[in-house]
Amino acid sequence: MGGKGGRTLRKVAPPVLLAVVVAAGWEFLPGILGLEKFILPPLSDVLAQFGSAFLLDQMWTNGLVTLQETLLGLLLGSVVGIVGGLVLGESAIARATFYPYLVALQSLPKIALAPLFVIWFGFGTTPKVLVAATLTFFPLLVNTMSGVLSVDRARAQLFRSLSASRRQTWTKLLLPSALPSVLAGFEVATVLALLGAVLGEFVSAQEGLGVLLLQQQTNYDTAGVFATLMVLAAIGVVLNQIAVQLRKRLVFW
Amino acid sequence: MFRKRSQTTALADQPTETSEPGGGFPQLSMPSPLRLTAQNVTQVFGGRGKQPVVALENFSLDVEPGELVAIVGPSGCGKTTLLHAFAGLIKPTAGEIRVGGQQLKSPRRDVSMMFQAPTLLPWKTVLGNCLLPRELEHRIDEDDRKRARELLTWAGLGDFTDRRPHELSGGMQQRVAICRALMANPSVLLLDEPFGALDAMTREQMNVDLRRMWAASGVTTVLITHDISEAVYLAGRVVVLSPRPGRILEIIDVPLPKDRDVSLIQSPEFAQTCGHIRSYFIREDRHAGV
Numbered sequence: 001m002g003g004k005g006g007r008t009l010r011k012v013a014p015p016v017l018l019a020v021v022v023a024a025g026w027e028f029l030p031g032i033l034g035l036e037k038f039i040l041p042p043l044s045d046v047l048a049q050f051g052s053a054f055l056l057d058q059m060w061t062n063g064l065v066t067l068q069e070t071l072l073g074l075l076l077g078s079v080v081g082i083v084g085g086l087v088l089g090e091s092a093i094a095r096a097t098f099y100p101y102l103v104a105l106q107s108l109p110k111i112a113l114a115p116l117f118v119i120w121f122g123f124g125t126t127p128k129v130l131v132a133a134t135l136t137f138f139p140l141l142v143n144t145m146s147g148v149l150s151v152d153r154a155r156a157q158l159f160r161s162l163s164a165s166r167r168q169t170w171t172k173l174l175l176p177s178a179l180p181s182v183l184a185g186f187e188v189a190t191v192l193a194l195l196g197a198v199l200g201e202f203v204s205a206q207e208g209l210g211v212l213l214l215q216q217q218t219n220y221d222t223a224g225v226f227a228t229l230m231v232l233a234a235i236g237v238v239l240n241q242i243a244v245q246l247r248k249r250l251v252f253w
Numbered sequence: 254m255f256r257k258r259s260q261t262t263a264l265a266d267q268p269t270e271t272s273e274p275g276g277g278f279p280q281l282s283m284p285s286p287l288r289l290t291a292q293n294v295t296q297v298f299g300g301r302g303k304q305p306v307v308a309l310e311n312f313s314l315d316v317e318p319g320e321l322v323a324i325v326g327p328s329g330c331g332k333t334t335l336l337h338a339f340a341g342l343i344k345p346t347a348g349e350i351r352v353g354g355q356q357l358k359s360p361r362r363d364v365s366m367m368f369q370a371p372t373l374l375p376w377k378t379v380l381g382n383c384l385l386p387r388e389l390e391h392r393i394d395e396d397d398r399k400r401a402r403e404l405l406t407w408a409g410l411g412d413f414t415d416r417r418p419h420e421l422s423g424g425m426q427q428r429v430a431i432c433r434a435l436m437a438n439p440s441v442l443l444l445d446e447p448f449g450a451l452d453a454m455t456r457e458q459m460n461v462d463l464r465r466m467w468a469a470s471g472v473t474t475v476l477i478t479h480d481i482s483e484a485v486y487l488a489g490r491v492v493v494l495s496p497r498p499g500r501i502l503e504i505i506d507v508p509l510p511k512d513r514d515v516s517l518i519q520s521p522e523f524a525q526t527c528g529h530i531r532s533y534f535i536r537e538d539r540h541a542g543v
Contacts, residue, residue, distance in 0.1 A: 154372045161340050161366040162437065163359075164389045172388070176376050253375035253417055 041223040049227035058212060059231055066197050066209040067235060069125055073132020074193035074239075081137040081189075082182060085144025089178070090170075095145075102141065110134045110196070114203040128200030128208070135196040136189035143185030147178030183247035190239040198232065284363065286473040287353035287440040289316040289339065294348035296334050307498035308334040312348070314492060314501070321467050321474040323484035326494030327534060332477040333369075335499065336445045339475060340366040352441060362390060365439030369446045371426035373418040379405065379429050380414040386437035397436075404432040408462070424455040431463070435470065442467075444476045448483070460486055461515055468511075485509075485526045486518060493533050502533055 026043040029035075037045065049055055088095045113134060117127035151174055159169050201210025209232055216224040296309040308331035316322050326332050337343045338350055341360040350357040352364060365386070373382045383401040384393050405414055408428040410421075418426055427447060434442060447463070448456045464487055467474050478484050484491045485507055493502040508522045517523055 152372070154368050154370055155374065157337075157342055158366075158368065158372050159389075160342055161360045161364075162386050162389050163362050168389055172385075173374070176374070179376075253419060 038220045038222045041226065045223040046226040046230070049223050055224065055227065059209070059228065062207055062209050062212045063231060063235065065125075065207040066194070066201065066232075069128040069197035069200065069208065070132055070193045070235070070239070072125070072129045073196055074136050074189060076129060077133035077136030077193065078140050078186060078189060080133070081140030081185075082144050084137075085141045085182075086148060086178075088141070088145045089148025089174070102138070106138045111199045111203075114200055117200070118204045123204050123206065127203070128197050128205065131200035131203075132193040132196030135192040139185040139188045139192065140182065143181045144178055147181030148174050150181070151177040180247070180251045183243070183251060187240060187243040187247060190243045191236050194232070194236050194239065284438055284440055286318040286471055287363070288318050288351075289441050289473055289475065290314070290351040291335075291339070292348050292351070294335070294338060294345045294350060296331065296338060296343070297346040298334075309338075309345075310498040310500050312499065312501060314504075316473055316475060318473055319471045320490070321476065321488050322490050322492060323476045323478060323488035324492045324494060325478055325481055325484045325530060326499060327496050328479060329497050330494045331497065331499030332479075332494060333445055336366070336443050336475065336477050339441070339443050340364055342366075362386070362437060363440040364443065365434040365437040365441070366443045367430055367434045367445065367447050369449055371418070371423070371430040373426055373429055373433075375418055378415050378417060379410060379421070382418065382429055383414075383432045383436055385433055401432070401436055404435055405429070408432050424451050424459060427451060427459065428462075431466070435466070435472075439472055442472045442474045444474065446478055447476070449478075449480075456480075456483075457515075463487060464513060481527050481530045482518065482523075485523060485530070486513070491526075491530060493530055495533075505530065 023043055026040075028042070030037070030040045030042050084098075088099065110131060114127060114131050117130045121127045121130070155173060155177070156169075159173050164172070197208070198210040198213075201208040202214065205211045209228055213225060213228050216222075216228060291312055291314045294309060294312040295307070297305050297307050299305040312335065314322070324332055324335065334343070338345050339357075341350075341357050341364065344358075352361060357364075374385070377385070380398070380401055381388075383405055384397055387393050387397045387401075402411070402414060405411055408431060410425060410428055410432070413421060413425065418429065421429070427450075431447070444463075448459045451459060460483055467487075476484070476487055488507055489511070491505045491507060493505065494500065495502050505526065507526055509517055509520070509526075
């Protein structure tokens with residue numbers, strides 16, 4: 001009985017212990033160090049925020065907006081990134097033509113595009129979705145392309161020796177081969193999409209968790225800022241875990 | 254494993270010369286085997302810019318329908334190149350290859366190739382991997398499934414049809430690859446060091462199985478190997494290739510009966526033939542100073 005239980009304990013105990021230590025430090029250190037509450041409020045103050053019905057309502061409505069922008073951005077960026085990656089994986093000419101410019105584009109800080117998106121698309125959802133999409137696009141493009149290109153040579157030869165058509169090679173070899181790499185890119189992209197949505201909201205918005213953060217910052221409501229950050233972290237973790245589980249489900253080999 | 258052994262011993266009792274359909278084997282009799290000819294095949298790699306490498310020089314060979322020919326040679330003698338040319342995967346720089354009298358220009362469905370590695374698709378089951386050649390040809394029907402199951406059972410994998418390749422040992426994976434190669438109903442079977450990655454014991458068992466499979470199916474087979482005793486045990490004729498560029502040093506008729514069992518390995522004829530082939534490489538090695 002000790003063996004398996006002991007192992008689980010050894011795996012679970014350290015992170016739990018760390019959480020307890022951090023929580024305790026957060027709760028008592030500000031008082032001990034004499035920090036003002038607007039610099040670093042104790043943990044209990046932050047958690048107390050979730051008791052306020054008004055704030056919860058604000059978090060819910062703003063959170064839904066941010067989540068919607070994140071998911072739309074993720075969807076748009078993924079579709080364009082995957083399709084682009086497949087095209088670049090298939091055609092050496094497309095690769096030679098577009099890839100240098102795509103790398104140049106990737107070097108550009110995407111947040112710098114946000115003002116442009118605002119000029120073009122106004123203050124609604126669209127510019128935030130676009131920022132989220134530009135952030136998610138690249139990892140999916142690169143991962144899809146490299147997934148297609150890194151197909152096992154022997155398997156490619158096998159398909160040739162079996163007289164497989166181009167279409168069969170794509171559907172039965174290249175796409176499944178690229179899937180692990182595509183989904184690994186998607187995992188990274190979920191977090192980037194949330195980042196993009198919040199960044200977009202910072203630049204210009206009426207709603208969203210980014211806007212809520214800015215309001216709380218203006219009011220020196222530091223406990224509220226921390227509470228919002230917790231919600232953002234939770235959304236990020238949940239999205240990422242969905243992607244992780246999706247990958248585990250689809251890439252079972 | 255046990256199940257497999259009992260089945261293969263049962264097979265040994267049957268006359269293997271005539272490949273009667275059904276006779277213990279799962280319809281292993283292939284469509285009529287075809288003649289495979291290589292005429293003055295030369296293969297040069299590189300070319301522009303780089304120093305061209307002659308992998309194969311003026312190679313001519315006539316494999317009778319239903320014959321099993323082994324090609325031995327040191328690594329880098331162009332064996333794999335030759336097999337890829339036979340499979341239609343590469344075009345010879347000069348000379349031509351004919352399958353059943355027809356010039357080979359691209360891969361043919363009835364020329365089945367088995368690679369050094371099992372080369373299975375990890376996302377497909379054992380059965381799915383086995384069915385791949387049929388899947389690429391047309392919709393899989395019940396007959397295909399039945400035949401694949403029979404082949405897999407014959408190969409001792411009857412209980413593993415729904416497993417994924419990563420759950421199987423290396424030897425079992427290579428057996429799946431054999432079944433897949435046979436699923437294509439080949440007129441010509443090309444084997445590229447099929448058991449090179451396996452341990453010695455598994456390898457010997459696989460050789461015995463392969464010989465029986467070939468005897469029952471009567472498919473024209475070309476086997477590439479660097480294992481001399483494997484070549485002598487399996488083949489009717491052994492082609493000895495020189496180091497790069499690969500040229501034929503000798504074609505040896507193996508003086509063993511067509512109906513072979515493992516005990517023949519101890520016979521003097523077997524040892525003599527192996528020694529004869531080995532002498533080429535020892536001599537070559539000394540000259541080349543490799």
